[in-house]
Amino acid sequence: xxxxxxxxxxxxxxxxxxxxxxxxxxxxxxxxxxxxxxxxxxxxxxxxxxxxxxxxxxxxxxxxxxxxxxxxxxxxxxxxxxxxxxxxxxxxxxxxxxxxxxxxxxxxxxxxxxxxxxxxxxxxxxxxxxxxxxxxxxxxxxxxxxxxxxxxxxxxxxxxxxxxxxxxxxxxxxxxxxxxxxxxxxxxxxxxxxxxxxxxxxxxxxxxxxxxxxxxxxxxxxxxxxxxxxxxxxxxxx
Amino acid sequence: xxxxxxxxxxxxxxxxxxxxxxxxxxxxxxxxxxxxxxxxxxxxxxxxxxxxxxxxxxxxxxxxxxxxxxxxxxxxxxxxxxxxxxxxxxxxxxxxxxxxxxxxxxxxxxxxxxxxxxxxxxxxxxxxxxxxxxxxxxxxxxxxxxxxxxxxxxxxxxxxxxxxxxxxxxxxxxxxxxxxxxxxxxxxxxxxxxxxxxxxxxxxxxxxxxxxxxxx
Numbered sequence: 001x002x003x004x005x006x007x008x009x010x011x012x013x014x015x016x017x018x019x020x021x022x023x024x025x026x027x028x029x030x031x032x033x034x035x036x037x038x039x040x041x042x043x044x045x046x047x048x049x050x051x052x053x054x055x056x057x058x059x060x061x062x063x064x065x066x067x068x069x070x071x072x073x074x075x076x077x078x079x080x081x082x083x084x085x086x087x088x089x090x091x092x093x094x095x096x097x098x099x100x101x102x103x104x105x106x107x108x109x110x111x112x113x114x115x116x117x118x119x120x121x122x123x124x125x126x127x128x129x130x131x132x133x134x135x136x137x138x139x140x141x142x143x144x145x146x147x148x149x150x151x152x153x154x155x156x157x158x159x160x161x162x163x164x165x166x167x168x169x170x171x172x173x174x175x176x177x178x179x180x181x182x183x184x185x186x187x188x189x190x191x192x193x194x195x196x197x198x199x200x201x202x203x204x205x206x207x208x209x210x211x212x213x214x215x216x217x218x219x220x221x222x223x224x225x226x227x228x229x230x231x232x233x234x235x236x237x238x
Numbered sequence: 239x240x241x242x243x244x245x246x247x248x249x250x251x252x253x254x255x256x257x258x259x260x261x262x263x264x265x266x267x268x269x270x271x272x273x274x275x276x277x278x279x280x281x282x283x284x285x286x287x288x289x290x291x292x293x294x295x296x297x298x299x300x301x302x303x304x305x306x307x308x309x310x311x312x313x314x315x316x317x318x319x320x321x322x323x324x325x326x327x328x329x330x331x332x333x334x335x336x337x338x339x340x341x342x343x344x345x346x347x348x349x350x351x352x353x354x355x356x357x358x359x360x361x362x363x364x365x366x367x368x369x370x371x372x373x374x375x376x377x378x379x380x381x382x383x384x385x386x387x388x389x390x391x392x393x394x395x396x397x398x399x400x401x402x403x404x405x406x407x408x409x410x411x412x413x414x415x416x417x418x419x420x421x422x423x424x425x426x427x428x429x430x431x432x433x434x435x436x437x438x439x440x441x442x443x444x445x446x447x448x449x450x451x452x453x454x
Binding site: 130133136143147148153156160164165171172173175176179180 | 390407410413447
């Protein structure tokens, strides 16, 4: 039966997350933004859409670190953490798609045809391909997990797949946008990390706290699910 | 260790030579898929040709590589356990599947040439890309077949695990294959080097991770 790590009971980081997200929503919707052609006020979606992808990457990374820890120590709590951090990462990925679809509908889509018609053109974008691939890989991870009935074997094999997929996938995803053509910002470098050119200084003041806030929220959701699962197992065992 | 890999490799080769149904099975699969394509369309445009070629390579690879690990029964795994180091086993399988897939790639290229025409300009360059592609595909799928076999699943899970994971490499392969369709452009060596680096990465990962999955 997996024990729950102590940091999950602490409240300081949850409060930090709430404060940062409150700040994100107020300053993000009211604060100054550069008026750019085409983008206009939709640029505020940066605080939500881009943060989802950052959060997804961070949560998947936590998941793979937990998988490595599981293979090292064979402790079930790492397996549980690996599973649920991946799950919340996927949730963030889907939300990233949803926010991206809204943004694309106002900026990329051809206003003269329906969104469904411009979808196949938009979906060919390398960043969208990369995101779709990583979500598919993690869906496959869940399918693989659920297909193995034995608990220990499931933990071990899905940890191996998790590590293998992560190490193969993420270099490839960072390479793809540099090889294919893209409409997406952040084409030639690391999007949003190039502090000089990508984001104005006003927006950076909201963007970085927003990334931390959203990620903390994701960690919170994951820890709640981990705690629920360990209670369930405790009940089964007694 | 080299000896052990060689022995295990020879064992796989011998099995293949004795039970030829698997090799001919894949061959028949490739030929019949291509024949269906041939009957359902005229000579395709280069872009379509390229897309079809790599998709068929992907399916051939899934079929060719799947049985490598799945043919080993549980009892035989226990037997290997007493004989060999896991790293030698996985390296032998990788080597065998790379050669199998290289052979299948050449065969399917010849079949494509005969049935659907040759849109590529430099035949040798394209052959090189096809071999590189076959090797890349077989490396990734060999390791995934090990995972699928240990999950005690059928080949369907191999497709579920493998298709999303192989997509980036497939896109890169199509990109460099595309350069061979134009007269003036040379080989895209940067992408070739990237693919080779990914291949090395897969081999390294397989040797690190396989010992964890082969234990019961």
